[in-house]
Amino acid sequence: MLVSATEALKKAKEGKYAIGQFNINNLEWTKAILLTAEECKSPVILGVSEGAAKYMCGFKTVADMVKAMVESLNITVPVILHLDHGSYDGAKAAIGAGFSSVMFDGSHYGIEENIEKTKEIIALAKANGISVEAEVGAIGGEEDGVVGSGEVADPAECKLIADLGVDILAAGIGNIHGKYPANWAGLNFDVLAEIEKATSPMPLVLHGGTGIPTDMIKKAISLGVSKINVNTECQLSFAAAVRKYIEEGKDLEGKGFDPRKLLAPGVEAIKATVKEKMELFGSINKA
Numbered sequence: 001m002l003v004s005a006t007e008a009l010k011k012a013k014e015g016k017y018a019i020g021q022f023n024i025n026n027l028e029w030t031k032a033i034l035l036t037a038e039e040c041k042s043p044v045i046l047g048v049s050e051g052a053a054k055y056m057c058g059f060k061t062v063a064d065m066v067k068a069m070v071e072s073l074n075i076t077v078p079v080i081l082h083l084d085h086g087s088y089d090g091a092k093a094a095i096g097a098g099f100s101s102v103m104f105d106g107s108h109y110g111i112e113e114n115i116e117k118t119k120e121i122i123a124l125a126k127a128n129g130i131s132v133e134a135e136v137g138a139i140g141g142e143e144d145g146v147v148g149s150g151e152v153a154d155p156a157e158c159k160l161i162a163d164l165g166v167d168i169l170a171a172g173i174g175n176i177h178g179k180y181p182a183n184w185a186g187l188n189f190d191v192l193a194e195i196e197k198a199t200s201p202m203p204l205v206l207h208g209g210t211g212i213p214t215d216m217i218k219k220a221i222s223l224g225v226s227k228i229n230v231n232t233e234c235q236l237s238f239a240a241a242v243r244k245y246i247e248e249g250k251d252l253e254g255k256g257f258d259p260r261k262l263l264a265p266g267v268e269a270i271k272a273t274v275k276e277k278m279e280l281f282g283s284i285n286k287a
């Protein structure tokens with residue numbers, strides 16, 4: 001069964017740990033993350049971008065696959081199926097298809113329009129018993145072709161959006177999507193503390209979790225971050241493991257070309273990455 005993120009993130013915030021959002025791209029990704037969450041007895045958020053949903057043949061295919069997998073793998077930990085960086089139309093479609101949580105990313109609208117559209121999505125989500133994440137101040141880097149430039153959110157705008165009734169708030173604090181550049185200035189903890197003060201007890205989200213040093217992650221959690229998005233890191237570890245398998249010529253030995261064998265090292269690499277993150281975020285044994 002899928003659950004909304006509200007209760008799990010409330011517990012995370014109170015318990016001073018964070019729940020990882022791991023983006024999925026296909027069956028292997030989903031299976032690897034679900035099995036690791038169960039093994040670690042950790043709640044888990046499966047993130048799906050609109051591009052990934054399109055790749056997997058639409059929101060309904062994704063929702064049905066995840067629900068069936070939770071059942072067939074006997075997953076007992078809380079699983080949240082979350083639309084990542086949803087557009088206005090995408091959020092509505094994901095709610096209709098059975099997602100248990102949606103992010104409405106209205107950060108590219110002006111604050112007035114962001115508020116109006118966020119309100120509409122909240123009303124629709126509440127009617128369906130699911131949670132809503134909103135974003136204030138674009139997160140830099142690139143996600144599905146949407147490029148931003150490492151902004152820092154205005155705490156007053158964060159409060160405006162938080163007060164609309166969203167369940168989770170993403171605010172830019174200098175974090176970016178993808179690999180961090182060598183000259184990255186780091187997270188802005190002063191702004192994070194101000195946002196936390198203005199919006200408490202709202203669970204806050206840290207996007208672009210790949211490549212942020214562990215001490216900064218821990219400090220962010222201590223300051224109110226309860227959800228951390230991890231995407232690129234699983235992609236990098238998957239690619240490196242499959243590359244190694246092929247470079248060692250294993251696909252040429254026996255039935256090594258069988259996709260179930262060829263992709264197996266990638267699946268194991270995702271599992272290791274997810275487990276490492278769950279340990280860092282403190283979510284193990286919190287299910």
Ligand SMILES: [Zn+2]
Pocket residue numbers: 085139143177207208229
């Ligand atoms: Zn993001």
